[in-house]
Amino acid sequence: xxxxxxxxxxxxxxxxxxxxxxxxxxELILDRELEPGDALPTxxxxxxxxxxxxxxxRESLKVLQALGVIxxxxxxxxxxxxxxxxxxxxxxxxxxxxxLRHHGLEALQLVDVRQALESGLIGxxxxxxxxxxxxxxxxxxxxxEELAAAGESFVDADSDFHSRLFEPLNNELLxxxxxxxxxxxxxxxxxxxxxxxxxxxxxxxxxxxxxAVAAGDKARAAQELTxxxxxxxRRISDAVAE
Amino acid sequence: xxxxxxxxxxxxxxxxxxxxxxxxxxELILDRELEPGDALPTxxxxxxxxxxxxxxxRESLKVLQALGVIxxxxxxxxxxxxxxxxxxxxxxxxxxxxxLRHHGLEALQLVDVRQALESGLIGxxxxxxxxxxxxxxxxxxxxxEELAAAGESFVDADSDFHSRLFEPLNNELLxxxxxxxxxxxxxxxxxxxxxxxxxxxxxxxxxxxxxAVAAGDKARAAQELTxxxxxxxRRISDAVAE
DNA sequence: CGGTAGCGGATGTCCCATGTCCCCTGAGCG
DNA sequence: CGCTCAGGGGACATGGGACATCCGCTACCG
Numbered sequence: 194x195x196x197x198x199x200x201x202x203x204x205x206x207x208x209x210x211x212x213x214x215x216x217x218x219x220e221l222i223l224d225r226e227l228e229p230g231d232a233l234p235t236x237x238x239x240x241x242x243x244x245x246x247x248x249x250x251r252e253s254l255k256v257l258q259a260l261g262v263i264x265x266x267x268x269x270x271x272x273x274x275x276x277x278x279x280x281x282x283x284x285x286x287x288x289x290x291x292x293l294r295h296h297g298l299e300a301l302q303l304v305d306v307r308q309a310l311e312s313g314l315i316g317x318x319x320x321x322x323x324x325x326x327x328x329x330x331x332x333x334x335x336x337x338e339e340l341a342a343a344g345e346s347f348v349d350a351d352s353d354f355h356s357r358l359f360e361p362l363n364n365e366l367l368x369x370x371x372x373x374x375x376x377x378x379x380x381x382x383x384x385x386x387x388x389x390x391x392x393x394x395x396x397x398x399x400x401x402x403x404x405a406v407a408a409g410d411k412a413r414a415a416q417e418l419t420x421x422x423x424x425x426x427r428r429i430s431d432a433v434a435e
Numbered sequence: 436x437x438x439x440x441x442x443x444x445x446x447x448x449x450x451x452x453x454x455x456x457x458x459x460x461x462e463l464i465l466d467r468e469l470e471p472g473d474a475l476p477t478x479x480x481x482x483x484x485x486x487x488x489x490x491x492x493r494e495s496l497k498v499l500q501a502l503g504v505i506x507x508x509x510x511x512x513x514x515x516x517x518x519x520x521x522x523x524x525x526x527x528x529x530x531x532x533x534x535l536r537h538h539g540l541e542a543l544q545l546v547d548v549r550q551a552l553e554s555g556l557i558g559x560x561x562x563x564x565x566x567x568x569x570x571x572x573x574x575x576x577x578x579x580e581e582l583a584a585a586g587e588s589f590v591d592a593d594s595d596f597h598s599r600l601f602e603p604l605n606n607e608l609l610x611x612x613x614x615x616x617x618x619x620x621x622x623x624x625x626x627x628x629x630x631x632x633x634x635x636x637x638x639x640x641x642x643x644x645x646x647a648v649a650a651g652d653k654a655r656a657a658q659e660l661t662x663x664x665x666x667x668x669r670r671i672s673d674a675v676a677e
Numbered sequence: 678c679g680g681t682a683g684c685g686g687a688t689g690t691c692c693c694a695t696g697t698c699c700c701c702t703g704a705g706c707g
Numbered sequence: 708c709g710c711t712c713a714g715g716g717g718a719c720a721t722g723g724g725a726c727a728t729c730c731g732c733t734a735c736c737g
């Protein structure tokens with residue numbers, strides 16, 4: 194029985210305590226009205242303020258960093274971070290790879306979600322698109338076609354194309370989510386070999402999407418996107434079957 | 436210049452090393468073909484296998500736990516976890532609360548994404564829905580109406596309604612994402628007070644959605660959902676303005 | 678034969694020492 | 708007078724050890 198021990202403070206499960214600690218740190222940020230870019234107290238100050246050891250604190254800190262809540266700069270300090278979904282991507286990539294060992298279920302679900310997002314929002318994006326942004330999209334298509342003609346893979350240009358497509362919406366969360374899906378897809382892509390794809394055909398599909406967007410034909414744009422996703426789904430199914 | 440030092444192992448940035456360590460752990464799981472529920476090696480074994488100290492390892496382990504990749508049970512061991520999006524929710528809740536201090540931009544973006552998902556996928560879900568599932572949806576609506584009549588808030592029933600709506604798709608990723616959005620929304624809801632909402636009107640909106648779904652009218656279902664989201668958007672704007 | 682106390686192993690928390698990195702400052706130079 | 712770069716100091720990174728806590732299993736005792 195700790196007589197003078199001040200801190201046997203309501204022992205919950207370890208897991209709950211860690212989560213509480215993370216919440217405390219986030220509350221502290223909100224309470225002090227820190228903005229993205231502002232510095233947090235040093236590790237030692239936080240240890241004292243929150244009444245935990247440095248290691249325990251650091252474990253929570255690392256989690257918050259992975260969640261994109263804070264940014265840790267070695268040797269300088271910790272700061273409230275701008276958006277960052279890297280960690281989510283890693284988690285999803287892991288799940289997707291795990292599922293590819295079986296039936297690729299999670300990978301296919303991911304394509305479904307991405308399709309709903311892209312097909313569902315392409316219309317709104319087309320309402321807001323500027324001539325300049327449209328030109329940027331075509332540029333991506335051209336780059337894909339060039340790479341396809343040269344027989345080189347063009348994952349970057351492909352990713353670029355889809356980013357630009359939804360840039361007009363000015364929705365960072367959406368772009369982040371799509372970015373995550375892209376990262377997962379890219380991983381699956383290299384994982385499954387996928388060398389046998391028809392580059393020219395893929396480039397042509399994107400050209401079709403561009404044409405529909407440029408013409409302002411929302412229904413056709415959504416439809417062309419859907420065809421694109423059907424191709425992706427087929428490739429995943431093939432990879433799992435093999 | 437470390438002469439006899441065996442391990443000056445290609446110093447990258449600290450952040451990169453931590454990420455690499457996480458990847459290594461995930462690779463190890465995939466290499467050993469561990470399934471969800473299987474036990475990982477103990478901390479000490481991993482320390483040796485990966486050549487890092489226990490503290491460093493634990494920081495990565497905690498991150499993986501937060502990402503829902505592994506599950507840590509105090510005093511027993513570590514296991515490959517089933518799906519878990521809790522961490523993502525916490526991160527998003529933080530972002531949303533942070534943004535509410537300004538213009539509520541991220542909160543509104545989140546509603547946009549959710550709307551795209553729900554409006555975009557309601558059609559596919561209606562293709563697959565069974566009579567039983569339909570009855571479950573109506574049950575949720577009835578519960579909401581009862582609670583509205585009693586003047587009580589019905590966040591749970593509301594959340595239930597939306598879950599059931601997309602249950603037929605059998606897409607865990609989607610349900611998880613929507614669950615995350617719900618959690619964030621619920622937090623915002625309590626955060627902004629939001630006591631002044633018209634319970635009966637909200638219940639009626641859901642009744643309209645149910646009616647359209649039961650009638651098999653996809654366009655109307657999507658439209659009713661959109662109206663629902665417009666209401667949410669308005670409430671967020673009001674909360675920020677005040 | 679059943680319940681329980683003890684044991685072994687694993688994780689949780691913490692401290693300390695040392696290494697590493699980054700920004701800031703000030704002296705030196707053009 | 709302004710620019711550049713080396714050094715200082717502060718802060719984070721890493722590793723190891725000690726002790727506390729928790730869980731499941733087993734062997735002892737009633």
